Amino acid sequence: MSPANNRDQIIDKIKSKGYWEINIRPVVYNEQRVEKRSLRELVRSSKVELRGWDYPPFRDSGGEPYPIQNGIEKFIDWSNNIEFWRMTQSANYYHLLAIEEDWMEPAGLKYMHHLKNQKWIGVLGALYTVTEIFEFAKRLASHNIFDDSMTVDIKLHDLQDRKLIVESFDRVPLYDKVAKISEPWGFNKEILVADLLSKSAQFALDAFADLVFLFDWVNIPIDSIKNDQQKFLQGRI
Amino acid sequence: MINPTKADKIISGILESPNESKTIEFKPSIPWPSKIDQIQNNDKAQEIIMGILGMSNIRDGGKIILGIEKNAPGGKYIRKGMKKIDLKTYDQDLIFDYIRNFGEPEPKFQILNVEYDDKNFIVFAVQSFVIAPVISKNNKNLKKVHNATFYLRTDKPETKKVTDPSEMREIIDLAIEKEIELFSTRMQRIFQTLSHVPAPKSTREEMNKFAEELKDIL
Numbered sequence: 001m002s003p004a005n006n007r008d009q010i011i012d013k014i015k016s017k018g019y020w021e022i023n024i025r026p027v028v029y030n031e032q033r034v035e036k037r038s039l040r041e042l043v044r045s046s047k048v049e050l051r052g053w054d055y056p057p058f059r060d061s062g063g064e065p066y067p068i069q070n071g072i073e074k075f076i077d078w079s080n081n082i083e084f085w086r087m088t089q090s091a092n093y094y095h096l097l098a099i100e101e102d103w104m105e106p107a108g109l110k111y112m113h114h115l116k117n118q119k120w121i122g123v124l125g126a127l128y129t130v131t132e133i134f135e136f137a138k139r140l141a142s143h144n145i146f147d148d149s150m151t152v153d154i155k156l157h158d159l160q161d162r163k164l165i166v167e168s169f170d171r172v173p174l175y176d177k178v179a180k181i182s183e184p185w186g187f188n189k190e191i192l193v194a195d196l197l198s199k200s201a202q203f204a205l206d207a208f209a210d211l212v213f214l215f216d217w218v219n220i221p222i223d224s225i226k227n228d229q230q231k232f233l234q235g236r237i
Numbered sequence: 238m239i240n241p242t243k244a245d246k247i248i249s250g251i252l253e254s255p256n257e258s259k260t261i262e263f264k265p266s267i268p269w270p271s272k273i274d275q276i277q278n279n280d281k282a283q284e285i286i287m288g289i290l291g292m293s294n295i296r297d298g299g300k301i302i303l304g305i306e307k308n309a310p311g312g313k314y315i316r317k318g319m320k321k322i323d324l325k326t327y328d329q330d331l332i333f334d335y336i337r338n339f340g341e342p343e344p345k346f347q348i349l350n351v352e353y354d355d356k357n358f359i360v361f362a363v364q365s366f367v368i369a370p371v372i373s374k375n376n377k378n379l380k381k382v383h384n385a386t387f388y389l390r391t392d393k394p395e396t397k398k399v400t401d402p403s404e405m406r407e408i409i410d411l412a413i414e415k416e417i418e419l420f421s422t423r424m425q426r427i428f429q430t431l432s433h434v435p436a437p438k439s440t441r442e443e444m445n446k447f448a449e450e451l452k453d454i455l
Contacts, residue, residue, distance in 0.1 A: 050247075052260060128246075194421070
Protein backbone atom coordinates (compact mmCIF):
# COMPACT_ATOMS: atom_id res chain seq x y z
CA MET A 1 0.00 0.00 0.00
CA SER A 2 1.34 3.49 -0.87
CA PRO A 3 2.13 6.10 1.82
CA ALA A 4 -0.81 8.16 0.51
CA ASN A 5 -3.26 5.28 1.13
CA ASN A 6 -1.88 4.68 4.62
CA ARG A 7 -1.98 8.40 5.25
CA ASP A 8 -5.63 8.65 4.22
CA GLN A 9 -6.50 5.78 6.54
CA ILE A 10 -4.76 7.50 9.44
CA ILE A 11 -6.52 10.78 8.67
CA ASP A 12 -9.88 8.97 8.64
CA LYS A 13 -9.02 7.33 11.95
CA ILE A 14 -8.04 10.66 13.53
CA LYS A 15 -11.25 12.30 12.34
CA SER A 16 -13.40 9.42 13.60
CA LYS A 17 -13.13 10.87 17.15
CA GLY A 18 -12.03 14.15 18.71
CA TYR A 19 -8.94 15.82 17.24
CA TRP A 20 -6.78 18.92 17.18
CA GLU A 21 -6.22 20.66 13.83
CA ILE A 22 -3.23 22.96 13.71
CA ASN A 23 -2.06 25.24 10.92
CA ILE A 24 1.02 27.43 11.32
CA ARG A 25 1.95 29.49 8.29
CA PRO A 26 3.32 32.82 7.08
CA VAL A 27 0.89 35.65 6.34
CA VAL A 28 2.25 36.13 2.83
CA TYR A 29 2.31 33.19 0.42
CA ASN A 30 5.61 32.36 -1.24
CA GLU A 31 5.70 28.98 -2.93
CA GLN A 32 9.49 28.67 -2.62
CA ARG A 33 9.99 30.06 0.87
CA VAL A 34 12.01 27.08 2.14
CA GLU A 35 14.32 24.85 0.11
CA LYS A 36 13.07 21.28 -0.19
CA ARG A 37 16.26 19.81 1.17
CA SER A 38 16.07 22.04 4.28
CA LEU A 39 12.56 21.02 5.31
CA ARG A 40 13.47 17.91 7.33
CA GLU A 41 16.17 19.71 9.27
CA LEU A 42 13.81 22.65 9.84
CA VAL A 43 11.20 20.44 11.53
CA ARG A 44 13.76 18.20 13.27
CA SER A 45 15.50 21.14 14.88
CA SER A 46 12.20 22.79 15.88
CA LYS A 47 10.39 19.79 17.42
CA VAL A 48 9.50 20.00 21.08
CA GLU A 49 10.47 17.06 23.33
CA LEU A 50 9.17 17.89 26.75
CA ARG A 51 7.19 14.75 27.62
CA GLY A 52 8.93 11.79 26.07
CA TRP A 53 6.92 12.22 22.90
CA ASP A 54 7.95 14.69 20.18
CA TYR A 55 5.75 17.49 18.95
CA PRO A 56 5.48 16.84 16.09
CA PRO A 57 6.55 13.18 15.90
CA PHE A 58 9.60 13.01 13.70
CA ARG A 59 11.03 9.51 13.72
CA ASP A 60 9.60 6.11 14.56
CA SER A 61 9.93 2.54 13.29
CA GLY A 62 8.41 3.81 10.01
CA GLY A 63 11.38 6.15 9.57
CA GLU A 64 11.61 9.90 9.14
CA PRO A 65 9.18 12.16 7.23
CA TYR A 66 8.77 11.17 3.59
CA PRO A 67 8.89 13.58 0.63
CA ILE A 68 5.86 14.73 -1.32
CA GLN A 69 5.71 17.02 -4.39
CA ASN A 70 6.10 20.30 -2.50
CA GLY A 71 7.19 19.26 0.97
CA ILE A 72 7.35 16.47 3.53
CA GLU A 73 4.79 14.47 5.53
CA LYS A 74 4.72 12.10 8.46
CA PHE A 75 2.00 9.99 10.03
CA ILE A 76 2.08 7.85 13.11
CA ASP A 77 -0.29 5.43 14.81
CA TRP A 78 1.24 4.21 18.04
CA SER A 79 -0.64 3.60 21.27
CA ASN A 80 -2.88 6.64 21.73
CA ASN A 81 -0.66 8.86 19.58
CA ILE A 82 -2.35 9.09 16.19
CA GLU A 83 -1.06 11.97 14.12
CA PHE A 84 -0.44 13.29 10.65
CA TRP A 85 1.51 16.39 9.67
CA ARG A 86 2.71 18.11 6.51
CA MET A 87 5.22 20.89 5.98
CA THR A 88 5.42 22.51 2.54
CA GLN A 89 8.01 24.73 0.90
CA SER A 90 5.77 27.72 1.53
CA ALA A 91 6.27 27.03 5.30
CA ASN A 92 2.63 25.94 5.53
CA TYR A 93 2.56 23.51 8.47
CA TYR A 94 -0.60 21.44 8.94
CA HIS A 95 -1.10 18.91 11.73
CA LEU A 96 -3.95 16.59 12.69
CA LEU A 97 -3.61 15.15 16.17
CA ALA A 98 -6.08 12.74 17.76
CA ILE A 99 -7.22 13.70 21.27
CA GLU A 100 -5.19 11.12 23.19
CA GLU A 101 -7.85 10.69 25.88
CA ASP A 102 -10.24 9.30 23.22
CA TRP A 103 -7.84 6.46 22.43
CA MET A 104 -6.68 5.51 25.91
CA GLU A 105 -6.87 1.82 26.69
CA PRO A 106 -9.00 1.07 29.78
CA ALA A 107 -5.76 0.00 31.51
CA GLY A 108 -4.34 3.48 30.88
CA LEU A 109 -7.23 5.01 32.82
CA LYS A 110 -5.94 3.37 36.02
CA TYR A 111 -7.47 5.72 38.59
CA MET A 112 -10.12 7.14 36.29
CA HIS A 113 -12.31 4.16 35.49
CA HIS A 114 -15.37 6.33 35.92
CA LEU A 115 -14.40 7.99 32.63
CA LYS A 116 -14.58 4.77 30.62
CA ASN A 117 -16.81 5.22 27.57
CA GLN A 118 -17.06 8.95 28.20
CA LYS A 119 -15.75 11.86 26.14
CA TRP A 120 -13.32 13.93 28.14
CA ILE A 121 -10.17 15.99 27.91
CA GLY A 122 -7.63 16.65 30.65
CA VAL A 123 -6.73 20.13 31.86
CA LEU A 124 -2.98 19.44 31.90
CA GLY A 125 -3.08 17.51 28.61
CA ALA A 126 -4.78 20.46 26.88
CA LEU A 127 -2.41 22.97 28.50
CA TYR A 128 0.63 20.94 27.44
CA THR A 129 -0.64 20.55 23.88
CA VAL A 130 -1.28 24.26 23.28
CA THR A 131 2.04 25.07 24.94
CA GLU A 132 3.82 22.62 22.62
CA ILE A 133 2.07 24.14 19.59
CA PHE A 134 3.20 27.67 20.39
CA GLU A 135 6.69 26.52 21.42
CA PHE A 136 7.03 24.70 18.09
CA ALA A 137 5.72 27.77 16.24
CA LYS A 138 8.31 29.87 18.05
CA ARG A 139 11.13 27.50 17.16
CA LEU A 140 10.04 27.51 13.49
CA ALA A 141 9.91 31.31 13.59
CA SER A 142 13.43 31.48 15.03
CA HIS A 143 14.64 30.05 11.69
CA ASN A 144 13.50 33.27 9.98
CA ILE A 145 11.06 31.54 7.65
CA PHE A 146 8.00 33.73 8.29
CA ASP A 147 9.24 37.28 7.58
CA ASP A 148 7.68 39.62 10.18
CA SER A 149 4.36 37.95 10.85
CA MET A 150 2.67 34.57 10.88
CA THR A 151 -0.68 32.90 11.42
CA VAL A 152 -1.38 30.36 14.14
CA ASP A 153 -4.69 28.57 13.65
CA ILE A 154 -5.78 25.88 16.14
CA LYS A 155 -9.08 24.00 16.21
CA LEU A 156 -10.36 21.34 18.56
CA HIS A 157 -13.07 19.12 17.10
CA ASP A 158 -15.83 17.08 18.73
CA LEU A 159 -16.49 19.08 21.85
CA GLN A 160 -20.20 18.37 22.24
CA ASP A 161 -20.77 16.78 25.70
CA ARG A 162 -17.04 16.48 26.33
CA LYS A 163 -16.01 16.78 30.00
CA LEU A 164 -13.07 18.79 31.25
CA ILE A 165 -11.21 16.75 33.88
CA VAL A 166 -8.33 17.45 36.26
CA GLU A 167 -6.13 14.41 35.59
CA SER A 168 -4.21 14.64 38.84
CA PHE A 169 -4.97 13.05 42.21
CA ASP A 170 -3.62 15.80 44.42
CA ARG A 171 -5.70 18.64 43.01
CA VAL A 172 -9.19 19.94 43.48
CA PRO A 173 -11.40 18.23 40.89
CA LEU A 174 -13.63 20.14 38.49
CA TYR A 175 -17.36 19.45 38.66
CA ASP A 176 -19.83 19.67 35.79
CA LYS A 177 -17.47 21.26 33.31
CA VAL A 178 -19.00 20.01 30.08
CA ALA A 179 -18.80 21.64 26.64
CA LYS A 180 -22.17 22.12 25.01
CA ILE A 181 -21.26 23.27 21.55
CA SER A 182 -21.36 21.33 18.32
CA GLU A 183 -18.86 23.56 16.45
CA PRO A 184 -15.12 23.11 16.91
CA TRP A 185 -13.23 25.49 19.18
CA GLY A 186 -11.02 27.78 17.16
CA PHE A 187 -8.10 30.09 17.90
CA ASN A 188 -6.89 31.99 14.87
CA LYS A 189 -4.37 34.78 15.24
CA GLU A 190 -2.01 36.74 13.06
CA ILE A 191 1.05 37.29 15.23
CA LEU A 192 4.17 39.39 14.84
CA VAL A 193 7.18 37.07 14.88
CA ALA A 194 8.91 39.35 17.41
CA ASP A 195 5.92 38.93 19.74
CA LEU A 196 5.87 35.17 19.39
CA LEU A 197 9.60 34.86 20.02
CA SER A 198 9.28 36.64 23.35
CA LYS A 199 5.78 35.64 24.49
CA SER A 200 4.95 32.20 23.12
CA ALA A 201 4.02 30.86 26.57
CA GLN A 202 1.61 33.77 27.10
CA PHE A 203 -0.05 33.13 23.72
CA ALA A 204 -0.49 29.49 24.76
CA LEU A 205 -2.06 30.55 28.08
CA ASP A 206 -4.46 32.88 26.24
CA ALA A 207 -5.45 30.06 23.90
CA PHE A 208 -5.89 27.65 26.83
CA ALA A 209 -8.10 30.13 28.73
CA ASP A 210 -10.17 30.65 25.59
CA LEU A 211 -10.61 26.89 25.17
CA VAL A 212 -11.63 26.08 28.74
CA PHE A 213 -14.14 28.94 28.70
CA LEU A 214 -16.24 26.68 26.44
CA PHE A 215 -16.40 24.20 29.32
CA ASP A 216 -17.79 26.99 31.47
CA TRP A 217 -14.57 27.22 33.45
CA VAL A 218 -14.30 30.93 34.03
CA ASN A 219 -12.42 31.38 37.30
CA ILE A 220 -9.24 29.67 36.20
CA PRO A 221 -6.48 29.61 38.84
CA ILE A 222 -4.20 31.35 36.37
CA ASP A 223 -1.13 31.50 38.64
CA SER A 224 -1.30 27.77 39.25
CA ILE A 225 -1.80 27.07 35.52
CA LYS A 226 1.11 29.38 34.69
CA ASN A 227 3.26 27.51 37.21
CA ASP A 228 2.29 24.17 35.61
CA GLN A 229 3.22 25.57 32.21
CA GLN A 230 6.59 26.88 33.39
CA LYS A 231 7.42 23.58 35.05
CA PHE A 232 6.53 21.81 31.82
CA LEU A 233 8.67 24.13 29.70
CA GLN A 234 11.63 23.82 32.07
CA GLY A 235 11.38 20.04 32.41
CA ARG A 236 10.67 20.22 36.14
CA ILE A 237 8.29 17.90 37.96
CA MET B 238 15.27 7.37 51.32
CA ILE B 239 13.43 9.95 49.23
CA ASN B 240 9.76 10.42 50.14
CA PRO B 241 7.58 8.92 47.41
CA THR B 242 5.28 11.06 45.24
CA LYS B 243 2.59 9.90 42.84
CA ALA B 244 3.55 9.95 39.15
CA ASP B 245 2.35 13.13 37.45
CA LYS B 246 0.81 13.23 33.97
CA ILE B 247 4.16 13.34 32.19
CA ILE B 248 5.84 10.51 34.11
CA SER B 249 2.66 8.40 33.91
CA GLY B 250 2.60 8.92 30.14
CA ILE B 251 6.24 7.85 29.84
CA LEU B 252 5.79 4.80 32.07
CA GLU B 253 2.54 3.71 30.43
CA SER B 254 4.31 2.85 27.15
CA PRO B 255 8.03 2.94 27.99
CA ASN B 256 10.14 3.92 25.00
CA GLU B 257 13.62 5.49 25.06
CA SER B 258 14.26 8.67 23.11
CA LYS B 259 16.65 11.60 23.01
CA THR B 260 15.04 12.97 26.16
CA ILE B 261 14.20 9.71 27.95
CA GLU B 262 16.68 7.16 29.25
CA PHE B 263 15.85 4.02 31.24
CA LYS B 264 18.07 2.11 33.65
CA PRO B 265 17.48 -0.91 35.83
CA SER B 266 17.36 -0.60 39.60
CA ILE B 267 20.81 0.10 41.05
CA PRO B 268 21.97 1.12 44.52
CA TRP B 269 23.53 4.58 44.76
CA PRO B 270 27.09 4.52 46.20
CA SER B 271 27.13 5.79 49.76
CA LYS B 272 30.45 7.59 49.39
CA ILE B 273 31.66 9.75 46.53
CA ASP B 274 34.87 7.71 46.26
CA GLN B 275 32.80 4.61 45.49
CA ILE B 276 31.55 6.22 42.27
CA GLN B 277 35.06 5.80 40.81
CA ASN B 278 34.51 2.10 40.18
CA ASN B 279 30.78 2.20 39.64
CA ASP B 280 30.06 2.27 35.90
CA LYS B 281 26.28 2.49 36.32
CA ALA B 282 26.44 5.58 38.55
CA GLN B 283 28.91 7.17 36.12
CA GLU B 284 26.53 6.50 33.22
CA ILE B 285 23.82 8.38 35.11
CA ILE B 286 26.21 11.30 35.66
CA MET B 287 27.05 11.34 31.93
CA GLY B 288 23.33 11.13 31.11
CA ILE B 289 22.64 14.20 33.28
CA LEU B 290 25.52 16.12 31.66
CA GLY B 291 24.30 15.09 28.17
CA MET B 292 20.66 16.00 28.80
CA SER B 293 21.72 19.35 30.24
CA ASN B 294 23.11 20.25 26.81
CA ILE B 295 19.97 19.62 24.75
CA ARG B 296 17.16 22.09 24.31
CA ASP B 297 14.43 20.27 26.24
CA GLY B 298 16.52 18.54 28.93
CA GLY B 299 15.33 15.03 29.73
CA LYS B 300 14.51 12.34 32.24
CA ILE B 301 16.50 9.34 33.43
CA ILE B 302 14.22 6.75 34.99
CA LEU B 303 15.56 3.91 37.12
CA GLY B 304 13.61 0.70 37.63
CA ILE B 305 13.01 -0.22 33.98
CA GLU B 306 14.61 -3.16 32.21
CA LYS B 307 14.57 -4.68 28.76
CA ASN B 308 13.10 -8.19 28.68
CA ALA B 309 15.77 -9.17 26.10
CA PRO B 310 18.37 -7.31 23.98
CA GLY B 311 16.32 -5.28 21.50
CA GLY B 312 13.15 -6.27 23.33
CA LYS B 313 10.46 -4.31 25.13
CA TYR B 314 11.01 -2.25 28.24
CA ILE B 315 9.45 -3.69 31.39
CA ARG B 316 8.45 -1.66 34.43
CA LYS B 317 10.10 -3.66 37.18
CA GLY B 318 10.34 -0.84 39.70
CA MET B 319 13.20 -0.15 42.09
CA LYS B 320 14.34 -2.90 44.43
CA LYS B 321 13.48 -1.90 48.00
CA ILE B 322 17.07 -2.33 49.11
CA ASP B 323 18.32 -0.07 46.27
CA LEU B 324 15.63 2.54 46.86
CA LYS B 325 16.83 3.09 50.42
CA THR B 326 20.26 4.19 49.18
CA TYR B 327 18.87 7.31 47.43
CA ASP B 328 19.32 10.52 49.39
CA GLN B 329 18.37 13.67 47.48
CA ASP B 330 20.82 16.05 49.11
CA LEU B 331 23.74 13.67 49.02
CA ILE B 332 23.29 12.75 45.35
CA PHE B 333 22.73 16.35 44.37
CA ASP B 334 25.93 17.27 46.17
CA TYR B 335 27.86 14.51 44.36
CA ILE B 336 26.61 15.11 40.86
CA ARG B 337 26.61 18.89 40.66
CA ASN B 338 30.39 18.82 41.13
CA PHE B 339 30.81 17.02 37.82
CA GLY B 340 29.55 19.91 35.69
CA GLU B 341 30.53 23.55 35.10
CA PRO B 342 28.15 25.34 35.38
CA GLU B 343 26.36 22.98 37.76
CA PRO B 344 23.73 20.89 35.99
CA LYS B 345 20.16 21.58 37.13
CA PHE B 346 18.10 18.54 38.02
CA GLN B 347 15.64 17.05 40.47
CA ILE B 348 15.68 13.56 41.98
CA LEU B 349 12.33 12.00 42.78
CA ASN B 350 10.98 8.73 44.07
CA VAL B 351 7.87 8.27 41.94
CA GLU B 352 5.07 5.75 42.58
CA TYR B 353 3.33 4.23 39.60
CA ASP B 354 1.37 1.00 39.30
CA ASP B 355 2.30 0.00 42.88
CA LYS B 356 6.01 0.24 42.06
CA ASN B 357 8.64 2.86 42.77
CA PHE B 358 10.94 4.52 40.25
CA ILE B 359 13.80 6.94 40.74
CA VAL B 360 13.49 9.85 38.30
CA PHE B 361 16.29 12.30 37.49
CA ALA B 362 14.49 15.23 35.83
CA VAL B 363 17.21 17.19 34.04
CA GLN B 364 16.74 20.80 32.90
CA SER B 365 18.44 22.28 29.89
CA PHE B 366 21.26 24.75 30.58
CA VAL B 367 20.16 28.34 31.11
CA ILE B 368 22.89 30.36 29.38
CA ALA B 369 26.16 28.42 29.19
CA PRO B 370 26.32 24.73 28.16
CA VAL B 371 27.52 22.31 30.84
CA ILE B 372 31.15 21.17 30.59
CA SER B 373 32.18 17.98 32.39
CA LYS B 374 34.47 18.31 35.37
CA ASN B 375 36.14 15.16 36.61
CA ASN B 376 38.16 15.88 39.70
CA LYS B 377 37.46 12.47 41.20
CA ASN B 378 39.26 10.40 38.57
CA LEU B 379 36.15 8.69 37.31
CA LYS B 380 36.94 6.03 34.71
CA LYS B 381 34.12 6.84 32.29
CA VAL B 382 33.62 10.60 32.62
CA HIS B 383 36.11 12.73 30.74
CA ASN B 384 37.30 16.08 32.02
CA ALA B 385 36.51 19.38 30.22
CA THR B 386 34.23 17.79 27.64
CA PHE B 387 30.74 18.43 26.32
CA TYR B 388 28.37 15.48 26.62
CA LEU B 389 25.29 15.27 24.45
CA ARG B 390 22.21 13.09 24.32
CA THR B 391 21.44 12.17 20.68
CA ASP B 392 18.45 11.00 18.62
CA LYS B 393 19.99 7.50 18.42
CA PRO B 394 19.32 7.54 21.48
CA GLU B 395 22.61 7.53 23.36
CA THR B 396 24.73 9.78 25.55
CA LYS B 397 28.05 10.59 23.96
CA LYS B 398 31.08 12.76 24.27
CA VAL B 399 31.00 15.46 21.60
CA THR B 400 33.55 14.55 18.96
CA ASP B 401 31.83 15.73 15.80
CA PRO B 402 31.94 19.39 14.63
CA SER B 403 28.20 19.31 13.83
CA GLU B 404 27.38 18.24 17.40
CA MET B 405 29.56 21.02 18.77
CA ARG B 406 27.80 23.44 16.39
CA GLU B 407 24.42 22.24 17.71
CA ILE B 408 25.38 23.11 21.29
CA ILE B 409 26.84 26.50 20.33
CA ASP B 410 23.77 27.35 18.22
CA LEU B 411 21.49 26.44 21.12
CA ALA B 412 23.47 28.69 23.48
CA ILE B 413 23.25 31.57 20.99
CA GLU B 414 19.53 30.97 20.52
CA LYS B 415 18.92 31.04 24.28
CA GLU B 416 20.90 34.27 24.60
CA ILE B 417 18.89 35.85 21.76
CA GLU B 418 15.64 34.69 23.34
CA LEU B 419 16.60 36.24 26.65
CA PHE B 420 17.64 39.46 24.93
CA SER B 421 14.47 39.55 22.83
CA THR B 422 12.26 39.03 25.91
CA ARG B 423 14.05 41.87 27.70
CA MET B 424 13.77 44.17 24.70
CA GLN B 425 10.09 43.34 24.35
CA ARG B 426 9.57 44.33 27.98
CA ILE B 427 11.32 47.63 27.37
CA PHE B 428 9.56 48.42 24.10
CA GLN B 429 6.10 47.24 25.09
CA THR B 430 4.65 49.36 22.31
CA LEU B 431 5.87 46.83 19.77
CA SER B 432 3.11 44.52 20.97
CA HIS B 433 0.51 47.08 20.01
CA VAL B 434 1.50 47.02 16.36
CA PRO B 435 -1.13 44.84 14.72
CA ALA B 436 0.17 41.98 12.61
CA PRO B 437 -0.85 42.24 8.93
CA LYS B 438 -3.59 39.85 7.85
CA SER B 439 -3.49 37.39 4.97
CA THR B 440 -5.59 38.38 1.99
CA ARG B 441 -8.31 35.99 0.81
CA GLU B 442 -6.10 35.19 -2.17
CA GLU B 443 -3.15 34.26 0.08
CA MET B 444 -5.35 32.06 2.26
CA ASN B 445 -6.66 30.25 -0.81
CA LYS B 446 -3.12 29.50 -1.94
CA PHE B 447 -2.25 27.97 1.44
CA ALA B 448 -5.52 25.98 1.43
CA GLU B 449 -4.82 24.75 -2.10
CA GLU B 450 -1.70 22.98 -0.77
CA LEU B 451 -3.83 20.99 1.64
CA LYS B 452 -6.85 20.26 -0.55
CA ASP B 453 -6.01 16.54 -0.93
CA ILE B 454 -6.17 16.00 2.83
CA LEU B 455 -8.85 18.44 3.99
